[in-house]
Amino acid sequence: MSAGRRHFDEGDVPLRARGGSRPRTRNRPKHEDAKLGFVTAVDRGRYTCLVEDRTILAMKARELGRGSITVGDRVWLVGDLSGRPDTLARVVRVAERQSVLRRTADDTDPVERIIVANADQLAIVSSLADPPPQPRLIDRCLVAAYDAGLRPLLCLTKADLATPDDVLATYASLNLAYVVTRGDDGLGELARQLAGRVSVLVGSSGVGKSTLVNLLVPEAGRTVGDVNPVTGRGRHTSTSAVALALADGWIIDTPGLRSFGLAHVSPDDVIAGFPDLDEAVAECPPGCAHTADSPDCALDSGVAAGRLEPARVSSLRRLLASREDTDGGGSH
Numbered sequence: 001m002s003a004g005r006r007h008f009d010e011g012d013v014p015l016r017a018r019g020g021s022r023p024r025t026r027n028r029p030k031h032e033d034a035k036l037g038f039v040t041a042v043d044r045g046r047y048t049c050l051v052e053d054r055t056i057l058a059m060k061a062r063e064l065g066r067g068s069i070t071v072g073d074r075v076w077l078v079g080d081l082s083g084r085p086d087t088l089a090r091v092v093r094v095a096e097r098q099s100v101l102r103r104t105a106d107d108t109d110p111v112e113r114i115i116v117a118n119a120d121q122l123a124i125v126s127s128l129a130d131p132p133p134q135p136r137l138i139d140r141c142l143v144a145a146y147d148a149g150l151r152p153l154l155c156l157t158k159a160d161l162a163t164p165d166d167v168l169a170t171y172a173s174l175n176l177a178y179v180v181t182r183g184d185d186g187l188g189e190l191a192r193q194l195a196g197r198v199s200v201l202v203g204s205s206g207v208g209k210s211t212l213v214n215l216l217v218p219e220a221g222r223t224v225g226d227v228n229p230v231t232g233r234g235r236h237t238s239t240s241a242v243a244l245a246l247a248d249g250w251i252i253d254t255p256g257l258r259s260f261g262l263a264h265v266s267p268d269d270v271i272a273g274f275p276d277l278d279e280a281v282a283e284c285p286p287g288c289a290h291t292a293d294s295p296d297c298a299l300d301s302g303v304a305a306g307r308l309e310p311a312r313v314s315s316l317r318r319l320l321a322s323r324e325d326t327d328g329g330g331s332h
């Protein structure tokens, strides 16, 4: 969409992109005068929306009931759309979402949280050191991306501190799009990968998301935190998701992740989130649980033959086991 030029209107919504034969008028039930906006931030029941070239604040109309509104949503707005201080518009309808990125608090939590709507790329940001890469968190993000139909983009930061070779080797067979940055080095390639897309940036606290966002969108002024020298963790400096306009496209910065629960993803879809392993798994005996003690699990023979990456196999196994853990096991 062309909204990256800080302008948003009806042309930016592929209202009927996904099949659906309902007449277009159904999209605007009562409010003939409603205008379309793009939700860039959500804060305690207040929605910041871009409408044409104005940033306005809105609340949910009562008729929307408990329906959720999230960053990335395209919404129909009525009321005062001037954007003047102390005005509040009302969201009367949420346009059909093209994608929904979800997570749960842990792998057994039934409550899904929607992180972002309508994104088409998940930029998984991981520092190469300080804090060190967390391949299991990356794997979880990959599963979530594939499940939501988003293109994953691996974004490896702080290459001045460590080489990306090991991380890249782990994911080599996935043919992931990736960028490696050190400071502002690598930014051109990152900008190229983000162009024309709505990208969600996720990663642990301190991996350098805000630093990247500030380089890409200097006027955003995202707070850059310090990494605690003792724990190697960043301060929790960003507190909610926010969409920022690029020259072409959007980036949606999210608060530092501590976990990425996948209770909402079925075991089959978890396996599908490991496209480097799912062919091997197809050779498993019927009913194979793919755990380390499953007899004749094809993951074992694949590793033994050097065809599968051991770190990825153990990651998949941990993930499947964590979902079985009804005591609410960890989600790292």
Ligand SMILES: Nc1nc2c(ncn2[C@@H]2O[C@H](COP(=O)(O)OP(=O)(O)OP(=O)(O)O)[C@@H](O)[C@H]2O)c(=O)[nH]1
Pocket: 157, 158, 159, 160, 161, 181, 182, 183, 184, 203, 204, 205, 206, 207, 208, 209, 210, 211, 212, 223, 224, 225, 226, 227, 234, 235, 236, 237, 238, 254, 255, 256, 257
């Ligand atoms: N050495 C090195 N340090 C970097 C680089 N990029 C960022 N940093 C530092 O890493 C620390 C954390 O960066 P942030 O951009 O605040 O990290 P974040 O991911 O936004 O963290 P949260 O806001 O907590 O989610 C800061 O001290 C940055 O200066 C890099 O390429 N190399």
Ligand SMILES: [Zn+2]
Pocket: 281, 284, 285, 288, 289, 290, 291, 294, 296, 297, 298, 299
């Ligand atoms: Zn198996």
